[in-house]
Amino acid sequence: MSTALPLAANLPVYADHRPITDAELASNGGKQRNLVLAILSTESSRLPQPIPESDWSVPADDTTAPPFLVGQVFVSGDASLSSKLAPFQSSLTTTQTVALDAVEEWTINSLNVYPHPFHIHFNDNYVVKVNGEAVTPFWADTLPVPPNGSITFRMRFTDYTGKYVWHCHALDHEDLGMMQLVNVIGTQKVIL
């Protein structure tokens, strides 16, 4: 027996996936964060110079590394030009502190030609802009940050306090530094 699949528009909406409207964002403080994923030269002014000689970049004598990675640093952090980006192996770095039950809008920028797949644990992402242009909003779990572009999405930080990661989901990128911690602070609800 053949049956038609239901249209997406006719499926029930998961309660957590109700749209995050401008009004909801504004009534929760309208907090925005502008973050970046980047592969930079060790000489970059975005890094705290001088950087240590070891462990921060792929050394020239590493014969196992692809040549294009030599002298490069994989970083993530605050996109503002005045802030220094966290270095190699930054996954122990807490760079974003968020209040429990906050509703925020994050923009992730890529400074490279690689479409870094952005992922944050616990929170689904309600995408509202790509490259600064409004799109028909949609929910996602892992997002392709466009090459040399940006993606903007909203999140509700519910249910969980403590530290968890946001990162590029390309394994070599996250291992090399495109992974940092968010710390959610507040009084956790007891769920029975």
Ligand SMILES: [Cu+2]
């Ligand atoms: Cu990446």
